Amino acid sequence: MTGARLLLSKPWIWSFAATIAVWIVTVLFTGGASSLGLSQAALTFAAFSVIVGLGQMFVITLGPGNIDLSVPATMTLSGTMALKLMDVQDGMIIVGLLVSILLGLGIGIGNYVLIKLLRIPPIIATLSMSFIIQSTAIWTNRGLRIKPPEILASFTTSNLFGVPNIAIVALILSVIAWVLLEKTIYGRWISAIGQSTFAARMTGIPVDGTRLVTYILCAVLASICGYLLASFSGGAALNMGSEYLLMSIAVVVIGGTAVAGGNSNIPGIWGASLFMFLVVSMLNTYGFGAGFRLILTGLIIIAVILLAGGRQSNR
């Protein structure tokens, strides 16, 4: 009994419950024929949301007003630049990844410089930054669609023991993020800053350094995700990141991370990412048109938050 209560008190349990419910409903409709394919597709696409969601989660944990809107532009630029640099050569795969990571590093620093030096609210700072990044991506891309190197393309699209490789990468990143959040002083610091920046500063936590690292972390995760997504989909496109703006915020919040900051939750991001993908595919299997699909997606998001929202008032 205590076990069950312990489980129910975890905020992420709701997103997983919803995911399982949606999965069962979808599989029932197709008569169980698609269960393996559906699960694999869900894991693959959820993995991309998880990777960007992790970065966004760290940023949101920093407290009210902290949101990184440059995620989609960063993904696009990283995807285009990496593919252009690798130029279909297998030997350049590692170099491409390193350049992606460096790019994320630069963007993260740029974001925080704007926030700190110009005292711009993070939403506006990252928004302005994203305009500049997007322009750079347009300039680099020039409408060319360069294919990813052979080995990288097959790595991102294949499975290991039935589990998509991308999902394994996302899992490894999640474990690292979990260790970072729960077991290191850095994780304690960002939670402390999110709960009260003033108190954190008074206790001698290096607030600025911690925030800088967090924005860098978010940008680097977004670049890695862009690199993988471009390789997975056989080329970078200028709008490839656009749906991940809302997605990265939605999975974090549905997953049970407090929007007010100071309390984050990694398993919930997985639950929410799987849930978001499965809802769309469920509505697709039931044959809804685009309009109804959007409306139902919205209503389901709100319903999940309404159901799970009780926990926020206990605080």
Next chain:
Amino acid sequence: MRISTSTIRLVIPAASLALLLAAVFYMQPRAMSYTGLNLLFNLAVPIALATVAQMLIMAVNDLDLSMGAFVSFCACVTATFLQASPAIGVLIFLGAIAAYAVIGIVIHVRELPSIVVTLGMSFVWGGLAVLMLPSPGGEAPGWARWLMTSRPPFVPMAIVASIVIALVTHFAIMRSSAGVLIRGVGGNVRSVERAGWSVIRIRAGTYALAGFFAVLSGIALVGLTTSADANIALRYTLLSIAGVILGGGEFVGGKVSPIGAVIGALTLTLAGSFLSFLRISPDWQIGAQGAILIVVLGLRLLLNRLEKREKSR
């Protein structure tokens, strides 16, 4: 002479607008005419209305991420129902405004983050818009078209409309008791509550008022473009937030300025025209818009510092 802080708040956005306008005139002297000004500021009216709507939501410490989707939805209703059968169109708009009030109530009662609820609603409005107009089309009602393209003497319509919007909202938000309550909820909910006001009613009213301005924005937009599309105003979400901030508003604390918000919207619109006059390669247009945003905000920081130094002296 003592200048109130709210006036100083206005000086910075007004100065940046004037500076940008001067730069445009310098590069393209022909813009310094009735037609030129009208062309420059034409699209500012719907953006200003959406910015005012966003400002109301931000006055109660919330943020509306569904603004763009909702304005698109309103544009679609305007181009279809309001044009074909005005009575049904008005009913739909009343329903949408009521829906905004309900969202306000739900956010308040369940203590939900507004960002997430409005994020969900953005899907709903987007879906409804797609259902109404699966492909771009529809037609603007004659009166909306007439209103937006009318040519008052001396001053172009876009500027007259902006001034009217700024003054009406200024008196509604800064000078009325209802406006004080709205900003009070943003400043200190508890004190408003202890003074015996129903915060839930204030929040519902604020959301409904924001919905009303967003409806006007949709109508104005269709009056300019003559037809609508389900994605017509999606960028308004970010534009409206940026407009409020440019105009001297804050994310928390109920510190907003309606006149500033309208000026912010005008600045953002002008930034677009400014760039096309600069003949920058289209690749860098968006990026330059970001750079302008950064420069204007940097300017604001500079002036804020000067103001502080002045005070401490």
